[in-house]
Every structure is written in C-alpha cells, then in structure tokens.
Amino acid sequence: MTRREMIRLTSLLGAVGLKSDNMFMKFMKGLQESGRKGGKMISAVSMVDHLVFGFPDLDDGIAWVEKRTGVRARFGGVHPGGGTRNALLSLGESRYLEIIAPDPAQDGIIGRFGDLRSLKEPKLITWAAVTKEIRKIVDRASALGYETGPLRDGSRARPDGKLLKWQSTDIKNQFDGLIPFFIEWGADSIHPSQDSPKGCKLSSIEMEHPEPEKVQALLEKLGIELNIRRGAQAAILAELDTPKGRISLK
Numbered sequence: 001m002t003r004r005e006m007i008r009l010t011s012l013l014g015a016v017g018l019k020s021d022n023m024f025m026k027f028m029k030g031l032q033e034s035g036r037k038g039g040k041m042i043s044a045v046s047m048v049d050h051l052v053f054g055f056p057d058l059d060d061g062i063a064w065v066e067k068r069t070g071v072r073a074r075f076g077g078v079h080p081g082g083g084t085r086n087a088l089l090s091l092g093e094s095r096y097l098e099i100i101a102p103d104p105a106q107d108g109i110i111g112r113f114g115d116l117r118s119l120k121e122p123k124l125i126t127w128a129a130v131t132k133e134i135r136k137i138v139d140r141a142s143a144l145g146y147e148t149g150p151l152r153d154g155s156r157a158r159p160d161g162k163l164l165k166w167q168s169t170d171i172k173n174q175f176d177g178l179i180p181f182f183i184e185w186g187a188d189s190i191h192p193s194q195d196s197p198k199g200c201k202l203s204s205i206e207m208e209h210p211e212p213e214k215v216q217a218l219l220e221k222l223g224i225e226l227n228i229r230r231g232a233q234a235a236i237l238a239e240l241d242t243p244k245g246r247i248s249l250k
Contacts, residue, residue, distance in 0.1 A: 044205050044226040049130035049183050050096045051238055053249065054116050054123045058101035062087050064122060065099060070243035071199040077156045078103050084113060088192050091202040091240065096193040124236040124249055126177035134167050134184040144221060147172040164189045175215050176234035178207050203239040203246065
C-alpha cells in the first residue's frame with residue numbers, strides 16, 4: 001500500500017467512525033491478513049445473490065416488471081411469520097430479482113423490509129450478497145468493530161411444497177439498504193435463479209447517497225467494489241438486459 005493510499009484510507013476510516021487506535025489496528029490487521037491470503041476486491045455484480053424490489057401489491061409488481069422486461073415473474077411463495085410473499089425472475093447465473101410485497105394472509109411485516117404498503121412507487125429496497133461462510137462474515141465484521149444483526153434462519157415454501165432454507169445477517173448500519181445483507185443457502189435448497197423465468201441479466205449496479213464516502217468506505221472494508229455517487233437520497237440503481245432492451249430499476 002502506497003503512502004497516498006494509506007492517507008486516503010485513514011481519512012475514509014475516520015469518516016465512518018473508526019477513529020480509535022484500537023479499531024484502526026484491528027482493521028489494518030484484517031486488511032493485512034486478507035492480502036497475505038491473496039484477498040482482493042470483488043465487484044458488486046459478482047457478489048449479488050438477489051435484488052429486492054418492493055411493491056405494495058404483488059400482482060401489480062409482477063405486471064409492472066413484465067411490461068418493462070417482457071418476462072413474467074413466477075410466484076415464489078410466502079415467508080411464514082415475515083408478513084410477505086414474493087415472485088421471482090432470474091437475472092442470470094446464481095442471481096435473481098425478488099419482487100416482494102405484503103402477504104394479505106399475514107398480519108404484519110417483520111424485519112428489514114419495513115412497511116411495503118406505504119410505498120408510493122416501486123423501489124429497490126436493498127440487495128443480498130451471497131456467501132458460503134456466513135459465520136465468518138459475522139466474525140470478521142465484529143473484529144473490525146461493526147455490530148451485526150442476529151444470524152437468522154429463514155425459510156419459504158415453494159409452490160411445489162418444497163421448503164427453501166437459508167441463513168442471513170446484516171451490518172447494523174445499512175445506510176438505507178445500500179449495504180447488503182448476507183445470505184447463505186441451505187445445502188439442499190435449489191437456488192431460485194435456477195428455476196425462475198429466464199431472459200434477463202443483471203448488467204450493472206450502482207448507488208447514490210448524500211455521503212458517498214462513508215458508504216464507499218464500509219463497502220471496501222467488506223471487500224466489495226462498487227461505484228457510489230453523491231445523490232440527494234439513498235438509492236440503488238440497477239441496469240438489466242432484457243428481451244425489451246436495457247432498462248433501469250431504482
């Protein structure tokens with residue numbers, strides 16, 4: 001690491017609150033260990049497991065996406081106890097778009113998606129990054145001085161009756177959904193991208209935030225390479241290649 005890179009890194013760490021010598025040394029130790037192991041930044045597109053696209057009504061969401069992409073998402077199932085249901089379409093190998101909306105058969109919405117009924121327009125709420133070692137993600141974040149949410153066991157019943165299982169966790173400061181939550185799929189679960197309607201591909205993902213430096217710094221420490229632009233409010237911007245051409249979701 002050059003002196004200029006070190007100065008820039010120190011500035012970024014201060015911006016996100018890693019100001020104490022102890023926290024700084026923890027981070028530098030983790031960075032050095034990563035370098036010794038050949039660690040490198042990974043592009044956000046390659047880490048995307050799925051994009052979460054929120055609607056107040058699932059049928060409306062399916063129709064909205066089909067009109068713009070030419071691909072009709074397939075009903076995925078419900079999240080028992082989570083208050084939501086979804087429809088899915090593949091975005092290429094091991095990636096998919098999750099259209100999520102309230103489940104009328106459940107009373108409330110629990111968790112990271114908030115009150116979907118209050119949405120005035122479709123919104124990319126957040127995104128999930130895939131991992132095969134989710135417990136190590138928790139340990140690494142803790143070692144760097146960040147608080148993570150609980151390691152959640154999730155499940156969803158597919159229309160064919162099979163149960164998908166996964167574990168997920170997130171970093172406490174998600175910057176309005178810009179920092180991904182992490183997901184590890186159960187060994188016996190079929191990844192949703194494999195049997196969801198195909199035809200679309202994730203081309204790029206970018207983000208906007210009033211304080212882009214803070215978001216950038218945290219993503220870099222998680223090993224994620226992503227362009228963050230300054231914007232009036234937090235926003236995820238994804239470009240999809242579809243049968244109807246390239247479209248943008250936000």
